[in-house]
Amino acid sequence: MAVREDRVEELARRRGFLWQAYEIYGGTAGFYDYGPLGARLKRQLEAEWRLFYSLEGFFEIESPTIAPAAVFRASGHLNCFSDLAVVCSRCDSFFRVDDEIVAGGKCPECGGELAGAGEFNLMFQTRIGVPKGKEGANRGEGYLRPETAQGMFVNFQRLLRFNRGKLPFGVIQLGKAYRNEISPRQSLIRLREFTMAEVEVFVDPDEKDSHPGFDTVRDRRIWLNPAEGEECETSVGDAVRSGIIANEYLGYHIAKVKEFLERIGIPSDRLRFRQHRKDEMAHYARDCWDAEFMSRRYGWMEIVGIADRGDYDLAAHATYSKVDMGVHTHTQTQTHSKMIPHVIEPSYGLDRIIYAIMESAFTEEQVGKETRKVLRLIPELAPVKAAVFPLLNREELKQKAKSVFQSLKQELVYVDYDDSGSIGRRYRRQDEIGTPYCVTIDYQTLEDDTVTIRDRDTMEQHRVRIDDLSAAILAGIRNLHV
């Protein structure tokens, strides 16, 4: 731990993954730009995520990022976000108003008097359209969404009909969400504008205990940190049977979250699932497990939350909108009365996951007297799939290399060409941004149309025919996302 743990962030800045936003005006806390390589990495991560849940048979929708106040009045966010705040007149400590802490009361820190400090609003407010007339002040009140989930809930009826009235079904949405955090910090860990990838699984509450695919995850090992009881490594099946995890649906989706995180390169020994205590649960949740990543720099941090939202949101929207959110259940002999489905919600913070991926992938190793920095991204996420070099800075090699580059680009799209500096320097440049393969053109190429492919992780090379080159590279990439 004595060594600096911020080198991956330095690399991300220097090589065009991640920059502080609005830097020329001094920067604005809580906002980041993804540079050219970061944007590619993120887009490919999004594609992997879509693919993963599409294979579950879930549908993707895309809702607006701005919603009228009514949506958040129903969802409870307006109340929970617009609490009054107080500040201690003696020690300047800042608190949210609750049963014990009120203006005029005593500061729990120092006993000083608390004074009102106005609204403490975690949602960004805006105005939709132009307010009209004297009564227009409250008209058009809108908010930037603090989660994508509400877009799925308000469309529940449409989605149910789309699925021909049957439960269960899953809906996914990927997009920006906004929270006006009091103190954003720690690079991508706490942002004011961030990308969420959310899954809402609608299920009959009577069927939460029997997920049709549960057998496929039953034996998966998982590291659990429950709200009560000991931290343990166990199987998903045992955790559900013993009641540590409340039902099969929750267990299944916890297992799926783990599967996805491992697939994109987060090592399982740096992942655990921690259950929320009652007092830290969101207002809508009846149970919640966080997938936490062990960061070398920041310690355990939440990267995915898997909540059982019960019928909270659909019931609330039914009440406020007066629209029926109930579903008939059927058996062979009769139709039962209506019930409101429950929702199991895995909610991914993609920016935090980008951080977790980069920190996990970043390694420094001694090669002779030099330190080799390598970003061991899985090939699906690497912003550059292959780089093409002429071994020497000679016209005949450069020409050949450029023609190989042009044709490889047709297949892989994200391909680099580099003829500057020594061959070793060029390999290192690519290692640093995680390029899995480097292709080198030498004099033998001019004779027999073969090239060398050098592997990022082993630094080993083998020779292939140019005709077989793209196939050889694609063999190492499961899904090519462009």
Place this chain on the structure above:
RNA sequence: GCGGCAAUAGUCUAGUGGUAGGACACGGGCUUCCCAAGCCUGUAACCCGGGUUCAAAUCCCGGUUGCCGCACCA
């Protein structure tokens, strides 16, 4: 939000009330049949605003941003 510390090229840094130095990176050239080699050469910086001073990147004040602690994270 509060408190402490900090801010110098793309990156990491040295530095003094009076001309801002290095390393790496990057560009150009030479060399080199495979892992940041070597040689020549070039570009490039004192966070923003105000004050003190003959003179401020340096001292003072405010802001912004970053790090750490507290609080917050529905």
